[in-house]
Amino acid sequence: MNETWYLDGKICAFQPKNGYRAGTDSLLLAQSLNLKSGAKVLELGTGSALAMLIANHNCPNCHFTGLDNSADMLALARKNTHDFENISIESGNVGAIPKAWHLQFDHVFANPPYFDTAKSVRMSDAKAPSFVTDDAKLADWIAAMLITLKPRGTATLIYRADGLEHILSALVNKAGRIRILPIHSFADAPAKRVIVQFRKGVKSESALLPALILHERGATAKFTAKTQEILAGKRSLIL
Numbered sequence: 396m397n398e399t400w401y402l403d404g405k406i407c408a409f410q411p412k413n414g415y416r417a418g419t420d421s422l423l424l425a426q427s428l429n430l431k432s433g434a435k436v437l438e439l440g441t442g443s444a445l446a447m448l449i450a451n452h453n454c455p456n457c458h459f460t461g462l463d464n465s466a467d468m469l470a471l472a473r474k475n476t477h478d479f480e481n482i483s484i485e486s487g488n489v490g491a492i493p494k495a496w497h498l499q500f501d502h503v504f505a506n507p508p509y510f511d512t513a514k515s516v517r518m519s520d521a522k523a524p525s526f527v528t529d530d531a532k533l534a535d536w537i538a539a540m541l542i543t544l545k546p547r548g549t550a551t552l553i554y555r556a557d558g559l560e561h562i563l564s565a566l567v568n569k570a571g572r573i574r575i576l577p578i579h580s581f582a583d584a585p586a587k588r589v590i591v592q593f594r595k596g597v598k599s600e601s602a603l604l605p606a607l608i609l610h611e612r613g614a615t616a617k618f619t620a621k622t623q624e625i626l627a628g629k630r631s632l633i634l
Contacts, residue, residue, distance in 0.1 A: 396471065401445065402628035406452055408445045408475045411467070419609070419626070420588065423578065424506055424553045425449035426625050427590050427632040432456040434501040437543055439489055439536060444472035444482070446506065451479060452628070460500075464488040489539040500543050503550040507536040509558070533558060537565040544595040551634070553578075556586040566593055573601035574634040582608045592634045604634065 396409045401422065425446040430436060434457045438447050441461030451459055459482045463469050469486055476482040487493065533554070540550040550570075554562060556577060566573065570593040577586035586606065609622050616623065624630045 402449065402452065402626075405628060406445075406448050408443055408448055409471060410443055410445075411471065420506055420553050421446040422449065422626050423588075423590065423607075423632065424504060424551065425453070426628070426630075427551055427553075427576070427592065427634055428453070428502065428504060429549075429631070429634065430454040430457050430502055434458070435499060436460070437462065437496070437500040437503045439503065439505040439539055440507060441472050441484060442468050442506075444475045444484065446504070447472075447482060448475060449628070450504075451482060453631070455481070457481065459483070460485060462487050462489070489536050492539050492542055496543050498543070498545050501545055501548050503540045503543050503548070505536055505540065505550075505552045507533055507552060507554060509555050533561050534565050537562065541569055541595055546596050547594060549592060549594050551590065551592040553588055553590045556589045559589050559591070562589075562591050570595050571597040571601065572599035574604060575602070576604045576632065576634060577606040579606050579608050581610055581612055583612075590632065590634065607632070 397412055398407060399410050400407050426449065428450050430450065430453070432454065436450065436457050436459050438459070438461045441447055441463045444461055447459050447461055451457065461472055461482070461484045463472060463484070464487060469484060472484045476484060544550055559575065572594040574592040576590040578588040578590065579586050607622065608619050611619050618626065625632060
């Protein structure tokens with residue numbers, strides 16, 4: 396495994412040398428969470444726990460639980476979080492949420508593995524074993540988020556932009572105050588990702604937010620100034 400620093404050296408996490416490594420998606424997801432002190436927070440498919448480490452850095456008085464079904468990732472997540480008494484890493488999968496977890500969390504977040512919605516084929520095979528059983532689909536992830544949330548609790552996920560229709564259909568009559576943040580590689584390209592945040596059991600109005608642009612064509616910097624500030628932990632994504 397490799398030791399990697401994030402947020403301009405504020406957070407250190409071990410990552411696998413081979414296979415799936417948490418990256419920009421995890422960082423953006425973590426920076427989009429608006430957590431309140433003392434909240435009970437669940438991450439489904441915690442992987443190496445990078446997103447949770449960042450969320451804990453931003454709101455250290457929360458109580459975090461991470462769920463994963465890969466023995467390797469569970470060991471890595473526990474290694475990365477062993478210094479934090481407010482973080483627990485548990486074994487399990489989204490298709491079999493313990494009843495004791497139902498209606499227990501103020502916020503749930505996830506970075507589900509990507510599926511080819513036209514062919515029902517997983518697109519992220521390197522990532523999937525860490526997070527999901529073979530028969531689990533995006534709807535199962537959203538169902539798990541809804542069942543673990545307290546009434547009026549909030550949830551946040553990052554996913555492929557072309558999966559937005561499936562996310563929204565899974566939330567019909569179940570959640571409101573849906574916030575959709577499109578993420579574009581370049582300003583003149585279609586959105587590549589979306590961050591979707593929703594609130595369970597409410598009917599508040601939803602909103603399509605101004606897009607986040609990751610890169611600028613012809614620029615020497617890897618990321619746009621705004622994106623770099625977000626990835627460095629200098630600003631949050633407000634949904």
